[in-house]
Amino acid sequence: MPTAILSVYDKTGLIDFAKGLIDLGWSLLGSGGTSRLLRENGFSVTDVADYTNSPEILGGRVKTLHPAIHGGLLARSTDADHHQLLELGWDYIDLVAVNLYPFEETIAKPDMTYADAIENIDIGGVTLIRAAAKNHERVTLLCDPVDYPSILEKLRSGGISSETRKELSVKGFASTMRYDTAIYNYLSSSGNHPRRP
Numbered sequence: 001m002p003t004a005i006l007s008v009y010d011k012t013g014l015i016d017f018a019k020g021l022i023d024l025g026w027s028l029l030g031s032g033g034t035s036r037l038l039r040e041n042g043f044s045v046t047d048v049a050d051y052t053n054s055p056e057i058l059g060g061r062v063k064t065l066h067p068a069i070h071g072g073l074l075a076r077s078t079d080a081d082h083h084q085l086l087e088l089g090w091d092y093i094d095l096v097a098v099n100l101y102p103f104e105e106t107i108a109k110p111d112m113t114y115a116d117a118i119e120n121i122d123i124g125g126v127t128l129i130r131a132a133a134k135n136h137e138r139v140t141l142l143c144d145p146v147d148y149p150s151i152l153e154k155l156r157s158g159g160i161s162s163e164t165r166k167e168l169s170v171k172g173f174a175s176t177m178r179y180d181t182a183i184y185n186y187l188s189s190s191g192n193h194p195r196r197p
Contacts, residue, residue, distance in 0.1 A: 001026065003027045003093050003095075004029070004096070005028075005048070005093050005097070006035075006038070006097045007048070007063070007128060008034050008098060008099045008145075009125070010102075010145060011033075011037060013145040013148045014034070014038070014097075014145070015041050016148070016149075017145075017148040017152065020155075022044070024152075024155055028045040030047060032063055048063055049063070051068060051069075064124040064125075065124050068088070069128075072091060072092055072093035073093050073132055076135070096141050098128045098129055098142070099145070100143075101120045103120045103179060107186050117186060121183055126176050126180075129172045130173075132169070133169035133172035133173050137165070138165075140165050141168045143171060143172050144171065147171075
């Protein structure tokens with residue numbers, strides 16, 4: 001049974017996408033609010049914390065940063081990699097749907113503080129994107145809800161080609177590049193420094 005991990009800030013299209021995956025026989029992992037929303041809508045989903053046997057910590061700052069998740073994403077299609085995962089009680093993760101905290105929207109708010117900006121720097125989501133994008137030979141990355149319908153259609157009609165996975169990985173790296181550029185621009189601006197007490 002293929003496995004998808006869903007960890008999204010922007011939940012546009014999530015319910016229809018999750019339903020489509022379940023109808024196709026996929027199992028779902030979910031983190032935080034994503035998992036709660038799926039469960040509230042009647043879907044069977046395994047919390048990342050239950051899968052990893054490691055609770056979310058630091059007020060949600062650490063959820064998906066765990067070898068069970070990143071091993072499942074980065075493992076290659078080799079017997080050796082798969083055997084090592086299974087020995088550890090894990091398995092492949094085949095698809096990632098992830099999008100990031102809205103850093104640019106946050107810093108555009110007139111009442112935004114430096115602390116707000118820092119708290120909206122996504123770590124786990126960027127790491128999921130980079131892991132899935134790096135291993136695009138095996139893993140499908142979705143970092144934009146607009147891609148959900150076409151990917152479901154491809155899955156229904158025979159699968160996702162290596163070329164499509166590569167295109168999605170390029171889109172993922174482009175998204176993290178824009179994200180990091182926005183953070184760099186904000187932090188390097190002379191006016192954006194923490195206020196002294």
